[in-house]
Amino acid sequence: MRREKGFSLIEVLAALLILTLIITMSLAAFVERNKRLRQASEIILAYQALANEAEYRRRIDFAQLETSKPQFISDTKVLAPLEPFTTVVTVQKTKPAVKNVTMTVRWNGGTREAALSLMRVDTGGTNLW
Amino acid sequence: MVSPSSGLRPPSPRKRGEGQQGALVRCPSPRLRGEGGAKRRVRGRGYTLLEVVVSMAVFGMFLVILAMLTVEMRAQEKRLPVNFLRHPQVIVVVSKLRRDVQDAFGPAPYPESYGEYTQSPQTLIVQSHVKETGGVQTIVWDFRTPGEVKRRAYNVGVPTDWTSRGLPPDFSSFKIDAVGIPGRPYGVHITARDGKGRLAIDQILQPRAHE
Numbered sequence A: 001m002r003r004e005k006g007f008s009l010i011e012v013l014a015a016l017l018i019l020t021l022i023i024t025m026s027l028a029a030f031v032e033r034n035k036r037l038r039q040a041s042e043i044i045l046a047y048q049a050l051a052n053e054a055e056y057r058r059r060i061d062f063a064q065l066e067t068s069k070p071q072f073i074s075d076t077k078v079l080a081p082l083e084p085f086t087t088v089v090t091v092q093k094t095k096p097a098v099k100n101v102t103m104t105v106r107w108n109g110g111t112r113e114a115a116l117s118l119m120r121v122d123t124g125g126t127n128l129w
Numbered sequence B: 001m002v003s004p005s006s007g008l009r010p011p012s013p014r015k016r017g018e019g020q021q022g023a024l025v026r027c028p029s030p031r032l033r034g035e036g037g038a039k040r041r042v043r044g045r046g047y048t049l050l051e052v053v054v055s056m057a058v059f060g061m062f063l064v065i066l067a068m069l070t071v072e073m074r075a076q077e078k079r080l081p082v083n084f085l086r087h088p089q090v091i092v093v094v095s096k097l098r099r100d101v102q103d104a105f106g107p108a109p110y111p112e113s114y115g116e117y118t119q120s121p122q123t124l125i126v127q128s129h130v131k132e133t134g135g136v137q138t139i140v141w142d143f144r145t146p147g148e149v150k151r152r153a154y155n156v157g158v159p160t161d162w163t164s165r166g167l168p169p170d171f172s173s174f175k176i177d178a179v180g181i182p183g184r185p186y187g188v189h190i191t192a193r194d195g196k197g198r199l200a201i202d203q204i205l206q207p208r209a210h211e
Helices: A009-059 A077-082 B049-079 B088-102
Strands: A085-095 A098-107 A112-121 B123-129 B136-142 B148-155 B158-165 B175-179 B187-193 B199-205
Touching: A009 A077, A009 A085, A009 A098, A009 A112, A009 B049, A009 B199, A077 A098, A077 B199, B088 B123, B088 B136, B088 B148, B088 B158, B088 B187, B088 B199
Parallel strands: none
Antiparallel strands: A085 A098, A098 A112, B123 B136, B136 B148, B148 B158, B175 B187, B187 B199
């Protein structure tokens, strides 16, 4: 007598499990790729704000860097998609006439951040550039 | 006979041959029947309701997860004005423009007009320093055509064109303003918005000191 044809429940479930595993792995890779693309776009937005802030921090008198506002002075409208976000500016004296100005943007509950450091040197002039 | 443990349905009465017992039917074609008119056993077809329900439940759960992930992903994407990595031209345009402005040269780095061009929110004219020759070139950035940005550099009066096409179609035109930071030479403030009016580009570009 020939074998009855067709699939048993176990066979169907096992096939479904394998199919689900394959699709889930593909989906996970796809989601991760999209997440990274989004994060890269977020970083580009953040760096626009950081670069703008650097232009303002370049101009502040060397002696007044520490006492200047610890948040961004420049417009941060471009960061609207990252809301709520925070901006921080810290100044660190590394050498007698050198200060590091570090600007940081944090978003996504503080889990994501982008920072840009600007080295200011006391040239004794107007520090225009 | 179909065993109960196999889970296969017995054949429907319609499929049973007249006068036949159980699943035994006479093959309709003599050719298929073989010599001596051998009888063929027809398999029971289909799944039980329980099997179908379990399989559909598993697949349904998977579909729900897939839908939830897609919705979440779309919502996250919609927050951003432009996918910069999908449209790298946007960044390339800003990078090239930044370099030109940083190299802006002379007491009047932004002439009011040059040739057929006039300084406007959609046109930037900048006199730029040419590092290689030490000379000055006039560069015109033309943002007047939606989805396209043209850079025309006049070096000793000879124009060289660079055009960026394929900017996001919903990207509204770039806008250029002068920006004044106290005590600094005038800079360029470039902005661009997406189709929904969200700010995608907002850059302050300042000339740099030259040797």
